[in-house]
Amino acid sequence: MLQATPVDAARSFLTGFETLGARLGVTVLVLVVVAGFGWLLFPRLVEGVQDSALQWAVSGAVLRAAQLCLLVGGGLSLVYLWGYGPALSTLADEATNDQELRVLGRAIGSVAVFFAAYAVARYLSNAVANLGKHAEWLTDHQEEILLRTAQLFLFGFAGIVILGIWDTNLGGLLVGAGFLGIVVGFAARQTLGSLIAGFVLMFSRPFTIGDWVEIGDQEGIVTDITIFHTRLENFDGEFVIIPNDRVSDRPVTNRSQKGLLRIRVDVGIDYEADPERARTVAVEAISECNEVVDAPPPQVFPKAFGDSAVVLETRFWIDHPTPPRKWKAVSAVVTSVKSAFEDEGIKIPFPQRELTGRAENGGFHVRGEAGPAADSGEAQPEPRSND
Template identity: 60%
Template sequence: MFQPTAVENARAFFEAIEGLGPRAGVTALAVGVVAVVGWLLLPRGVEKLRGSVIQWALAGALVRFTQIGLAAASAVVVLFTWNQGVYVDEFVAYLDGKTVLLGRVATSVALVTLAYVSARVVAEKVDGFGRQTDWITEHQEEIVLRVSQLSLFAVVGLGLLTVWGTELRGLLVGAGFLGIVVGLAARQTLGSMLAGFVLMFSRPFTIGDWVRVGDQDGIVTDITIFNTRLENFDGEFVVIPNDKVSNQAIINRSQKGLLRLRVDVGIDYADDPDHAKQVALEAISDLPEVVNAPPPQVFPKSFGDSAVVMEMRFWIDHPTPPRKWKAVSAVVTSVKAAFEAESIKIPFPQQELSGRAETGGFRVQDVTESTAEPVEPREQD
């Protein structure tokens, strides 16, 4: 049997390509028109309609329908170009007499278009409201937007089910039983979600705040519907469920923008507390790490075992852990240097030892008196 050679195979391949040239050209032209007009020119034209939110949203829907129409027309052209127009004829014949079906399809398209336009309008309104106000955070904007859009899509979904003749009574009963089962099985998750909504709108803290939640201390890095994430000072990330966050005391050190710190220092009982107070105040007030309003304060606090304890109070702005420790270090260093310059003694812990008078007291032996006999305590009469 005759076998074609490689040259004959190549010749046949190129003849087939030459025969496909016009069809391939029409196909490429159709795809190019759809890509250029539908995905390049139309979106740029819509950007000019941002003066009105409604016009912008409607223009966006018009762009989507135009893109779908161009894609459908291009598909029809390609089918006829490749002699597959019979599929188009069969589709048209199928639609003939399907008035109810076409009405449902048209109504569904109208509902989807309305949902699309409404969702874009809601998104634009929420974004504009967030830009005009300072009391709403980005997370709150996101929650409001998502809840609004989900509610809108739920209503449109029910409308679509009604249009297509779906019985809603049985569906709602089944959804009710499903909600009960899910609620019992995921009580903690639902509790965290509800607590997340409460945290979003009560705003006890925001991202970037330095907070203490229970026994966890750190910087807030993320707030979600279900949990709050902190980064502690060891570089570890702590994830706390929102229901745990809402049930514990929250200390926010960043909300006010100022934080008061306290450092204790002891002075010798022989030194003047008023003089030491003035020296400490001057040493603290000159530090750039400490703000002057509110002003620093120094108070004699208590009588210690070996010193009069004085409490130094001072404030820092934009509080963060690094700024706190930097300020504390600066205050300790500056006050110590100032006390040394004024000959104010910061005593070591010490105890005073004395003998009772009725026992005759005691005597500390000099180390040079190596031959001296120890003093025996007198016996009581």
């Protein structure tokens, strides 16, 4: 004698209620159990393990799976409770010999798969959004790409399942899709290149939305990143759209990623001034600017011998770098250093030229000064500057 399985025992138990009152009572009990466990108890248990983004995603998936199992189990229990189990079994047996019922079953199955995929896609959207809130490493761009990729694979899998329900020859379909892919690949090489580059940018993360970047000869703030292109807003208020394949093969300078930006400003001092003293005064003046951070500290170095001055290079850092913050810091440093040099008597010289005349012409002489030309009564040439 075969031992009864738990499923057979459950069927016998559910079909044993013959009175209307008993069936109504068991129906209410089943609904209370499904609602209580699925939407009251399980969510509270899941909240206790949501310490990280990964645990949150895993626990959320387990919760939805448990709720789905409860709904399916509760629905089947009610079907057998109200005596429709044998009818469904008979209908399924007849459907194997009836072509119309078989087509109807395939249609219902296809619709069910589609709506199931749609429901899972909605769940993925919420799951990725919540994952982005818990995971600081996930940017908005990566969140969008992750969602679109997951939905693409989901609906692709659902399409394969629906084709399998209708007994479609997937081998021939894949061969045709392969030839079509080759043709489309040759016709849209640049578009596919931008698409692949978009995925590469998603994983390499050279910049994010809001960063101040320089891509090739274009500079601006990143306002949008899609699979196909990157959009910048330059400092003239113009929007520049760069295909991702051009972004990937050009040098990218990200001035915002580190959170600090070093700025250099040159200043000249007179040759008679002491460079060491001027350096000390400049460092103190820069340190007093609120726009400049204290660490790393500002630095000043004698850089070169200019035509009219010894050139000092000032180096200082700003945080949260943006073009307005850079220009504000440069303005503050120039004003502060100039005022400090004036207070200390350190001269910032104007450009100067030293002129000499040709010896055979007697050189240049100041008007009224005695010289060979004055003694001879000839007119004296006036000095001219090449400036």
